[in-house]
Amino acid sequence: MKLKIVYVFSLFFIVFSTMGAGLKNSTYKYGLFIQYDQNIVKFILALFLLILLLTNIILLVNIKRRKIAEKAQGESEERLRTLINGMPDFVLFKDEAGKWMEINDSLIKMFKLGRTDYKGKSDAELAEYKPALKELIEKLVVYDEQAWISKSNVNFEEFIMTADGSRRLMDFTTVPLFHADGSRKGIMVLGRDITDRKHTKDALQKNEEVLRATLNATADGIMVVTNDRKVFDFNPLFQRMWRIPQSLICTFDERLLLDYVSTQLEKPEVFREWVEECYNVYKTDSFTVYFKDGRIYEVHSEPLVKKNVVEGRVWSYKDITVRKRIEKELSESEERYRRLVELSPDAIYMSVDGVNIFSNIAGAKLLGVDDPKELIGKPILGYVYYDYYDSSNKKLRSINGDKTVLPLIEEKLIKKDGGIVDIEVASTSFEYKGKTAILSVVRDVSERKRTEELKKKMEENSKLLMEAIEYDKLKTEFFANISYEFRTPLNIILGAQQLFDYVLKDIVDGENKQKIEKYLKIMKQNCYRLLRLVNNLIDITRIDAGFFNIQLKNRDIVNIVEEITLSVAEYIENKGIHLLFDTDVEEKLMACDADKIERIMLNLLSNATKFTEPGDSIEVTIEDKGDRVAISVRDTGIGIPADKQQIIFERFRQVDKSFIRNHEGSGIGLSIVKSLVELHKGDIKLESEWGEGSKFIIELPVLVLPDELEAEIVDNTYQSKIERINVEFSDIYL
């Protein structure tokens, strides 16, 4: 305002002075103009006024400039304040004495401070004035000191409690400010709330650590490759799995790694082709690689996509050697089980909810069905015989859950053709596609049932047989006993009869004498017949009981046979039959029981006589075969039919019962002959033709005993040879 007045006054003065100087002879009444040359005075005055004016103008310009500058500064300060207040970080200015000068809105808000109530207060005053600030002040003061001493910024993180009670992590920077002369000017503190950032950073770091740990701990080998085929990352397992040396992995060149690993593979070219394809085609794929040393890896490749851009590929490798081996073993074992089930002779059925879902071939066969598939989908109870339907139904319902085992039971099934089959079934349950399935193993026991019945019958029969044998034994014993009992009175009768013969000799001839002789002869003959039967029965009993022994002695067999033949010659020839004896050897010494040989010969000769007619012939021959001797008795009698030739050697067997009337006999003779021959280790054969005659051939081994082994023959027979012949020939009516 002053300047303006000076300015206006000066301007007025200059105009007035200039006007005065310009008018010649002017009559101004002002002193100066009157006293001095008016022009010079006017000029100096004008100059003075001009300088004054210029000075004023300069002064005015400066004032204007300063005003502009002051205004600009005010605006800049305003902007700065706005800026500082707008900052999310808090800002604090303290003067060189540590008194709070300025704070921004963030700090005001954080501690709910008034706009100016902090100004000019020291830390201690403020802490007392605003207890919420106490913690912050105490923490900051330490770093203020550090900043002053170090003359440089101090950065630190601290947790502080804000006015609203939340705990925040702050990143502080304390900036010491100095004057140009190095004296303290003030200190500025910047505080940034990094609670959330820290959380995020921690979370990120944690995530990365988790990822790294996962990568390292994973059971798969992992490699990440960029588009330019550089290895971006891998886990240690990857390196171990492919046995990659450290020097090679350090190249981070995926192609070099591929070259190296390919050498370990069975078909490297196929694998390489697949790898190249993965890089060329955007796809996710898996591949199984087989190593020369037997390892098997499953390789999985997936594109590495970041914000929809493929940046490379992630490869993962899983060692599936064990899994593959187990899979193979499992499939082999499955195959074995399948075959076992298929080929099982037992029928195997599987059912779910009472419906058949599987049958093996034996199962189809059991039910009389051609194809096991025919049984699928059919209710299993449909094949159960109605008598067993309820029990089967109950049994199936009792199966509850997995692994129930039902005991072995017997049932009957109905075949497709309506036939009934006895079965034995064992069932168990198992889990199949989330349901309870029943596995039944069925065995056809019809055969076993039949066998069991047969066995039962056999047991009954064998019991009967044993009873029969026992009965037979009793019978034989009875025969033996009774035979012995018969022999004594028979011998007495025979003795008496001989006495009669003897007495009769002295009686004069007469009609009665002849009659008596005739009846005595009949009596005698029948006694002999009875005696023969009794002897045979006794012998057979002894043979059966194993008590019939032969007494071997070195004897001339030719002589024995010849003598016994000759001794019956009279009997035979009296019947009108020709008897011939022929031998190719004069003498043959061998171990034999002469009595038994005689018995054999007498039996054969008596049979030959019995079954021949007058005019026929009987021929006894001896043939020396070196180590064997063949004795044959041939007749030209009725002969024996072929079908009876074997049975006649069996006890009580005769060719035809009808002959018995003509040819008496018991059917025991030949069986005793056979036994006697066998006791001599020989055998007996028959050659015969029905109607043509018979030939019995005995072959005995020629054995000669050393002297000391020859039996001491005890003749315990009290019958004379004649008597023995009479007995053997007693069947023949002379």
Ligand code: ADP
């Ligand atoms: P048997 O005491 O009945 O003669 P054998 O055992 O000596 O008993 O003979 C058994 C049967 O063999 C005789 O009943 C007879 O049918 C038959 N047989 C034995 N020898 C002859 C033969 N030489 N010719 C025909 N049949 C004979």
